[in-house]
Amino acid sequence: MNKEIHHLPPHKNFEIDVLRLDLIHPEYGGNKFFKLKYNILKAKEQNPDSIILTFGGTHSNHIYSTAAFCEEHKIKCIGVIRGEESMIINSPTLQFARKKGMLLHFVSRNEYDGKNEKSFREELKKQFGNIYIIPEGGNNSEGVKGCAEILTNIPFYDYVFCACGTACTFTGIYSSLKQNQIAVGVSVLKGENELINDLNKYADEFQFKKLKETINYPISTSCILNNFHFGGYAKHTQELIDFKRSFETNYKIPLDYVYTAKLFYAVYSLIDNSKLLPNKKLLIIHSGGQQGNQAYEQRYKINM
Numbered sequence: 001m002n003k004e005i006h007h008l009p010p011h012k013n014f015e016i017d018v019l020r021l022d023l024i025h026p027e028y029g030g031n032k033f034f035k036l037k038y039n040i041l042k043a044k045e046q047n048p049d050s051i052i053l054t055f056g057g058t059h060s061n062h063i064y065s066t067a068a069f070c071e072e073h074k075i076k077c078i079g080v081i082r083g084e085e086s087m088i089i090n091s092p093t094l095q096f097a098r099k100k101g102m103l104l105h106f107v108s109r110n111e112y113d114g115k116n117e118k119s120f121r122e123e124l125k126k127q128f129g130n131i132y133i134i135p136e137g138g139n140n141s142e143g144v145k146g147c148a149e150i151l152t153n154i155p156f157y158d159y160v161f162c163a164c165g166t167a168c169t170f171t172g173i174y175s176s177l178k179q180n181q182i183a184v185g186v187s188v189l190k191g192e193n194e195l196i197n198d199l200n201k202y203a204d205e206f207q208f209k210k211l212k213e214t215i216n217y218p219i220s221t222s223c224i225l226n227n228f229h230f231g232g233y234a235k236h237t238q239e240l241i242d243f244k245r246s247f248e249t250n251y252k253i254p255l256d257y258v259y260t261a262k263l264f265y266a267v268y269s270l271i272d273n274s275k276l277l278p279n280k281k282l283l284i285i286h287s288g289g290q291q292g293n294q295a296y297e298q299r300y301k302i303n304m
Ligand SMILES: *Cc1c(COP(=O)(O)O)cnc(C)c1O
Pocket: 030, 031, 061, 062, 137, 139, 163, 164, 165, 166, 167, 168, 169, 170, 256, 259, 260, 287, 288, 289, 290
């Protein structure tokens, strides 16, 4: 696999590189490839006729990538979508998924919230047969195992930054750190420390030291930051939009609104506010997500 590293101009004595996972593949590039890899292998191993079933919202990058990846691997897939079928018209993501052959199954918000309950899963099994379930966001052991390969064959950086939704990606990266390497996750959701608890559940299986909840500045140990969510998941402020626009103009690297804009903003903010140890080499993981930009701009009437 071809992992491209792009250099950004040094900023205040920090070398900044970007690992462009978004360029791995035009359709399922980004972190989702790593989450899907071992899940699809396991599904096929269990039964060559397995049907992948997974969950997501109307604009989900995970749904988009799963549909494309499954088509390429000639494996059937079902997307359980929170919302109504009428939402398809306003969702290029769902239109794409359907075009790729994914069967879309719409459920109410209530049903969706119960997606991890045994009864709901039994119901889905009854309805669809031989399903292999991948949780929302691909956050399971196979997902972590895949994400532990993100830094494979990448040179040493003092800090590795990534965006966190479920923190599956962060968990994989954290589990694969070399000595003296620090991983910094930037949560795009509101909420304190929930992600740390989720991460720490994998500590025994992947043999890593549990993360602590407190963060000391300058950052000298791995942590997940909760202060760059800009109001919550898929929310933004004008400042974030302005940052994204000027970053893209200056450096020709496209970002997405939900994850990477907040991630890159956080890195520059940490540097400018002296929250990092000085003169270090930084790697920012570009996890993709640009597929959702157009619909996001329409929804919020953002004029690029
Ligand atoms: C899904 C996604 C994430 C979040 O990954 P987690 O493993 O759930 O934390 C980050 N960035 C992009 C672009 C994504 O699509």
